[in-house]
Amino acid sequence: MSKRAWSAILGLWLGAAAAPAFAAARAETAPAWAVRDVTVIPADTGEVLRHRTVLIRDGRIARILDAGAALRPQDGEVVDGRGRYLVPGFVDAHLHLANEGAIRASKDPVLAGLPLGEGHRYDRRILLNLLRAGVTGAANLGGSAASDEHLLWLRDEIAAGRMPGPTLYVGKRINGPRAAVAARPEGAAPASTVDAPTVAADGIAAVRRARERGYDFIKPYQHLNRQTYRAVIEEAQRQGMITTGHLPELGCADCADRDFAFAHPLRNIAHSEELARYARIGSDLAPADVDALAQAVAASGASVTPTLVTLKTIVAMYVQRTVPAVPGDWAQRVDPVTRREWIPPANRYLSEAFRAQDGADSFSAGYDFARVLTRQLWKRGVPLTVGTDAALPGLAFGVSVQQEMIELREIGLSPVEVLRAASINAHRLFDPAQGRGAVREGERADLVLLDADPLADIHHVSRIAGVFVRGQWWPSERIEALLAQDAAFERDLAERLAPQAK
Known part of the structure; x- marks a missing residue:
């Protein structure tokens, strides 16, 4: 892009303080882009396509050409791809997104009383930091009613181009009481409701209500009893909604057992830790037990979001009695509200x-x-996705996706398999109608442009020059400019919360 064009567009962005003004600026950006002389890593195979020019139009990859192909004016603004690598956009398949709806509905009067002002600056900062880390898709695995309502609104604002951010997928958590609560003497146990179902009919109603409200998927939680869990799983299938969440509770008269859970499988299991619960039944584990469990998952057809970095961080807090350091400069980017929760x-x-x-x-x-x-799941071909459980203490939105990618590389996945877990596998889970998520002609243009080769070193996924989100180009400089614009707002939040943190 020429300096003159860049200055004009940057001026529009810096002038956008509120969401409506932001939307107007978005509408004037170029609808087409040409990434010239870039190395393409499609990630659906082991191919590496060197010296290509990638044309992006109407939110999709229109053509992938040899670098020497002549460009026409209608091919759009040129992005310099020399020495760079174009890979699929990353997806956090398991997070809990901080948002203004949750803050305003907080039972903590300090948080509920924060002056968030207009323009959704707090939301925007969280979303921009996800983009800064190459995250072009994010799945929220359930929250409070107020949080969910705000996220459903935010999802639609992003999709309409009125807010910057990754494509959001909003899940509805459905859970019942713990087995110990449900087993109270007759008359003391809570009655079944759609909000906390203990009978199949209420579980079915909960799924249907979620579908009507517009949720993207269902998150069954572990305290659903046997019959309700099955009803939720089966109704979600009938409604065409995926399920990703926790395996059901074990060990009570009305609980599931391991065979039952795999006979009525989730589409995706939200933690390897969930499977660890199912493995540790009765005694120490032998290698054959691990193999049998991995095989049961493979036979069920479920995919898994391991969230290894989540467990690693919890262990670090237990052993070191402190929150582990956030990589690089990301510690400075943790918003004051999240930092207070840490x-x-x-x-x-x-x-x-x-x-x-x-x-x-x-x-x-x-x-x-x-x-x-x-590792055993991977060796059996179980699809893995990248999720973080951010903002669990120590796991910042955005960079934690890169941390989990490193975890998967360390257990044996090749770099291209890590990229696939962080992108293609999640697209297939949450958004199959939008294609495979690979860097291929016709696919939606959710892409990351890297300054270094991730196949040589997976740590290079942090070397981000910019991202394409639904076909719109976000150079890192533009993201930083928008974050700098709201720095005073964040400082004000920090000052208001600082006395509470002492």
């Missing part, structure tokens, strides 16, 4: 109650087991 008393992982719970001394072994099990 310190006691909000951070339960640093509490004595957490340390005193049964089995706490096996957390480190649990992380090791999750790594071994995830």
Whole structure:
């Protein structure tokens, strides 16, 4: 892009303080782009396509040409791809997105009273930091009613181009009471409701309500009893909604067992830790037990989001009694509200109650087991996706996706398999109607442009020159300019919360 064109567009962006003005600026950006002389890593195969020019038009990859192909004016603004690598956009397949709806509905009067102002600056900062890390898609695995309502609105604003951010997929969590609560003497157990179902009819109604409200997927949680869990899974299938969440509780009269869960499988299991619960039944594990569990998952057809970095971070807090350091300059980018949740008393992982719970001394072994099990899943061809559980303490939105990619590389996945887990596998899970998610002609243009080769070193996924989101080009400089625009707003939030953190 010429300096003159860049200056004009940047001026539009810097002038956009509120969402409507932002939308107007978006409408005037060029609809077509040409990434010239770039190395393309499609990620659906092991191919590496060198010296290509990628044309992007109407939100999709229109053509992939030899670099020497002549460009026409209608091919759009040129993005310099020399020495760079174009890969599919990353997807965080498991996060809990901080948002203004959750803040305003907080039971904490300090948070609920924060002056967030107009223009959704807080939301925008969270979303821009995801883009800064190459995250072009994000799946929110359930929250409070107010949080969900705001996220459903935010999802639609992003899709309409009125807010910057990755494509959002919003999940509805459906859960019942713990088995110990449900088993109280007759008359004391809570009655079944659509919000906390303990009978199949209410589980079915909960799924239908979620479908009517516009949720993208269902998150079954572990405290659904046997019959309700099955009803939720089967109704979600009838409604054409995927399920990604927790495996059902074990060990009670009305609980599922391992065979039942795999006979009525989730589409995706949200943690390797969930499978660890199913493995640790009765005694220490032998290698054959791990193999049998991995094979059961493979036979069920489920994919898995391992969230290894989540377990690693919890172990670090347990052992070191502090929140682990966030990589690079990302610690400065953790918003003040999230940072407040990372310190006691909000951070339960640093509490004595957490340390005193049964089995706490096996957390480190649990992380090791999750790594071994995830490797066995990979060896059996179980599709893996990248998820982080951000903003769990120590896991910042955006960069935690890169951390999880490194975890998968360390257990044996090749770099292209890691890229596939971080992109294509998640697209197939959450958004199959939009294509495969690969860098191929006709696919939606959700892409990351890297300054270094991720196949040579997976750590290079942090070397981001910019991203394409639904065909719109976001150079890193533009993202930084917008974040700088709201720096004073963030400082004000930090100052208001600082006395509360002491």
